[in-house]
Amino acid sequence: MLLPSLLAILLSAAAGAAERPKNAILLLADGLSWGQLQLALDDAHARGARLALEDILAAGHTAYCQTAPLGALVVESGAGSSAVSGGARVANRSLAKLPDGTDVPGILELAQRDGKSTGLVTTGRLTHASPAAFLAHMRLRDDEYRIADQIAASGHDVLLGGGRSYFLPSAVAQARAGGAAVLFHEDELERAPAGRLLGLLSEDSLPYAMDGESGILERMTRLALERLARNPRGFVLVVNSRLVDELSHYNDAAGVLAEMGRTDRAAALLRDFARAHPDTALVVTTNHDSGGMGMMWQAYPAKFGGLEEQARLRGQKASVPAMFAEIRRRELAGEQRDGALVRAVVAPMLAPGIRLSDADYEALAKSLTVGPKGAAFTYSPAAREFSRLLAPHYLVGWVDGTHTSSAVPCFGMGPGTEALKGLLHHADVAGVLRTALSVPSHQ
Numbered sequence: 001m002l003l004p005s006l007l008a009i010l011l012s013a014a015a016g017a018a019e020r021p022k023n024a025i026l027l028l029a030d031g032l033s034w035g036q037l038q039l040a041l042d043d044a045h046a047r048g049a050r051l052a053l054e055d056i057l058a059a060g061h062t063a064y065c066q067t068a069p070l071g072a073l074v075v076e077s078g079a080g081s082s083a084v085s086g087g088a089r090v091a092n093r094s095l096a097k098l099p100d101g102t103d104v105p106g107i108l109e110l111a112q113r114d115g116k117s118t119g120l121v122t123t124g125r126l127t128h129a130s131p132a133a134f135l136a137h138m139r140l141r142d143d144e145y146r147i148a149d150q151i152a153a154s155g156h157d158v159l160l161g162g163g164r165s166y167f168l169p170s171a172v173a174q175a176r177a178g179g180a181a182v183l184f185h186e187d188e189l190e191r192a193p194a195g196r197l198l199g200l201l202s203e204d205s206l207p208y209a210m211d212g213e214s215g216i217l218e219r220m221t222r223l224a225l226e227r228l229a230r231n232p233r234g235f236v237l238v239v240n241s242r243l244v245d246e247l248s249h250y251n252d253a254a255g256v257l258a259e260m261g262r263t264d265r266a267a268a269l270l271r272d273f274a275r276a277h278p279d280t281a282l283v284v285t286t287n288h289d290s291g292g293m294g295m296m297w298q299a300y301p302a303k304f305g306g307l308e309e310q311a312r313l314r315g316q317k318a319s320v321p322a323m324f325a326e327i328r329r330r331e332l333a334g335e336q337r338d339g340a341l342v343r344a345v346v347a348p349m350l351a352p353g354i355r356l357s358d359a360d361y362e363a364l365a366k367s368l369t370v371g372p373k374g375a376a377f378t379y380s381p382a383a384r385e386f387s388r389l390l391a392p393h394y395l396v397g398w399v400d401g402t403h404t405s406s407a408v409p410c411f412g413m414g415p416g417t418e419a420l421k422g423l424l425h426h427a428d429v430a431g432v433l434r435t436a437l438s439v440p441s442h443q
Contacts, residue, residue, distance in 0.1 A: 021281035021415045022234035024107070024436035025270050026429070028084065029263050030077065030130045031245025031290030033408050039253070039295060039396070040260035046310050052268035056284055059413035065426040066407050067288050070099070073405045077245070078141040080287025080426070081133035082106070085238075087430030095129060095138040095147070103137040107433045108156060111236035114437045117228040118156045118235065121220035123206045123262070124242030125163030126151055130287055131240045135159070145171075152198070153178065158227050160189075160199035160220040161240075162206050172200075189219055197227070208243055208319045210258040217241060217266045225273055234279075234436060239266055247319060248290035249380070251387035253396040254316035254351075256293070274414050281436055283412035283420070285429050292399025292406060298392065305395035312393055315351025320383055323349055327368065339365050354393045364389065 029036075037053065044051045069079035070089040082096045083089055085106035090097060096104045108118045122131040127144035136150040144166040151159065152167065152175040164184060167175075172182050180196035183189065189199065199220070206216055221239050228235035241263040247255035267284065274282040295305035326345050331337045339362035346361070367385035380401050387398055410420050410428075416435035419428070 019415045021436045022279040023229070023277065023281070024111070024234075024236045024416075024433045025274065025280060025282045026084070026107070026236075026238045026433060027263070027267055027270055027282070027284045028081065028130070028238060028240045029244050029260075029284065029286050030124070030240060030242040031248045031288065031403075032263075032286035033289035033292070033404075033406050035289075035292065035294040036244060036248065036256055036260060037409055039257055039293070040264065042295070043257055043310050043314070044264075046307055051264045052271045053264050053284065055271055056267065056282065056413050057411050059411070059417070061413065061417040061420040062409065062411040063420040063422060063424040063428075064407050065285065065410040065424050065428070067426050068405065074403055075288045075405075076129070076403060077287055078129035078133050078138075081130050083425070083427035084285060084287060084429050085134045087427050087434070089425075089427055093129075093141050095133045095136055095141050097137045097139055101139070106134050107236055107430060108134050108238065109154075110434065110437055112156065115231075115233045116235050116436070117158075117231040117233075118237075119158030119224045119228050120156065120161075120238040120240065121158070121217070121224050122161035122240035122242050123217055124161060124240065124246075125166065125205055126159060126161040126200070127163045127166045128205070128242065130242055130245070131161060131238070133287075134238050149174065152180075156196070157235075158197050158224045158237075160197065160201065160224065162200070162202040162204055164200035165203045167200055186214065186216055186219075189223055192223065197223075205243060205246070208247065208255060208259065208322065209262040210255050210316070210319045211322045213258070213262060215265070217262050218269060221266045221269050225269065229273075229277075236433065236436060239270065241266060245288075245290045246321070248293065249401050250320045250383040251291060251293070251398045251401055252320035252383070253293065253387070253390075253394050254313045255319040255321075257313050258319075271413070279415065281412065281414040281416040281432065283410070283417060283429055283432055285410040285426055286408045287426070288403045289406040289408055290403055291401060292404040293396060296391075296395055296397040298395060303395065309393070309395045312351040312354060313396075316349065317351075318349040320386060324368065324382060337365055337368060338362070341365065342368075351393075354390070356389055360389050 067075045069075040076092045079092045086104035127147045129141040148166045152171040175198045180198045183199040244259045274280045297304040342365045343361045367382040
C-alpha cells in the first residue's frame with residue numbers, strides 16, 4: 001500500500017504545481033464598473049457580436065469587489081491601483097505607500113525580484129496615478145516629475161504610454177543608462193530595438209478612441225506580450241485602459257462605449273494568449289467606479305433604453321472633451337461663446353436624429369466654465385449639463401462626474417483565478433496575481 005500512497009502524493013503535488021501560473025496578466029480598465037461593462041455587452045449583442053470580455057466572464061471566476069481605501073469609503077485612482085497592485089489598502093492620493101511611510105511592494109516589483117519579465121502599457125500618462133501606483137512609491141500622487149524619475153529608474157522591461165512632458169532630459173538619460181531604448185512616437189513601435197523599452201508616445205494621454213482610433217492599445221499590448229513571453233521564467237504584464245475613466249468623468253456615454261471597444265480589442269489579445277498558454281492567469285478589474293452610470297427608462301412618456309438609443313450612441317462622431325476643446329479653440333480665436341458657436345461645433349458631431357433646441361445650446365454655452373479641479377476637469381459643469389441634455393436621446397444616466405463607492409467587477413481565467421468568487425475587496429486581486437510568483441507571499 002505504501003507505493004500507491006506515495007504515487008498519489010507525488011501526483012497530487014504535480015497537479016498542485018501545474019495549477020500555479022507561470023505568467024500573470026492584469027487588464028485594469030480604469031473607472032470601469034458594472035454599468036460601463038453592461039453598456040458594452042448590450043451594444044455587442046445588438047450588433048450580433050460577442051465581447052472578449054464576455055468570454056473571460058464565461059470562465060466563471062467572477063467576484064463582486066468592494067473598493068474602500070484606508071480611512072474612506074470612496075477611493076481615488078492612486079489608492080485604488082495601489083490596492084490592486086500591492087494587496088494593501090492605502091490612503092487616498094498616495095501611491096503604494098502606507099501612512100507611516102512604508103512602501104507597499106507591488107506585483108511588478110515582486111515579479112522583477114522573482115526573475116520574471118515585467119511590463120505595463122497604458123492609454124494614459126505613465127505618470128498618472130492609475131499606472132504609476134504599479135511603478136512608484138509616493139506619499140502624494142501630484143509630483144509627476146518625481147514619479148517619472150522613479151519610472152525611469154525602475155528597470156522594467158516594457159513600459160509604454162503617454163506622459164512625455166513629465167520626463168525631463170535627466171529622466172530620459174537615466175532610463176537609457178539603465179539599458180532602455182526610449183521611443184517618442186507611436187510609429188516607432190513596429191521598429192523598436194531589442195531590449196528594454198520606455199515608450200513616451202504622447203505629451204499627455206493618448207487620444208480618445210472616438211477621436212481617431214489607431215489601434216494603439218492593441219499594438220502596445222501585442223508588443224509587450226511578444227517581448228515578455230520570451231522569458232522562460234514567465235512574466236507579469238499590466239494593461240491599463242485608462243480613458244474609460246476620463247470619459248466617465250465627462251459623463252460621455254458614447255465616448256465610454258468607444259473606449260470599451262478599444263478595451264475589448266486588447267482583451268481579445270490577452271484572452272487568445274491565455275488560451276494558447278494555459279499557464280497564464282488573466283485578471284480583469286478596475287481601480288474604482290467612475291460616474292455611477294447605467295442605461296435607464298423614461299417615465300413620461302414611457303420609454304425604455306434599447307436598440308434605438310444604442311444606435312445613437314454609436315453615431316456620435318467626437319468625444320465630449322474634443323467638442324469642448326474645439327469650442328474653446330474658436331473662442332480663443334475671437335469668436336463669441338454663445339449658443340450659435342456651440343451649435344456650430346456640437347450639432348455635426350451628434351448622431352442623426354438628435355436635435356437640441358436653441359435654449360439647449362444657450363444653456364450649454366453658459367455652463368462652459370472651469371470645474372472644481374481646474375484644468376483636469378475644465379468643463380465639468382458643462383459635461384453635466386451636456387449629459388442632462390442628451391439623456392432623453394441616449395437614456396443613459398449618471399450619478400455624478402466623480403468616483404462612487406460602488407463595488408466593481410473582478411473576473412478572470414486561467415490557474416489561480418478560481419479565487420475570484422463571492423464578495424471580495426479589489427485588494428484581493430493582488431493575491432491572485434502573486435500565485436504566478438515562486439514565493440507568492442514574500443514581500
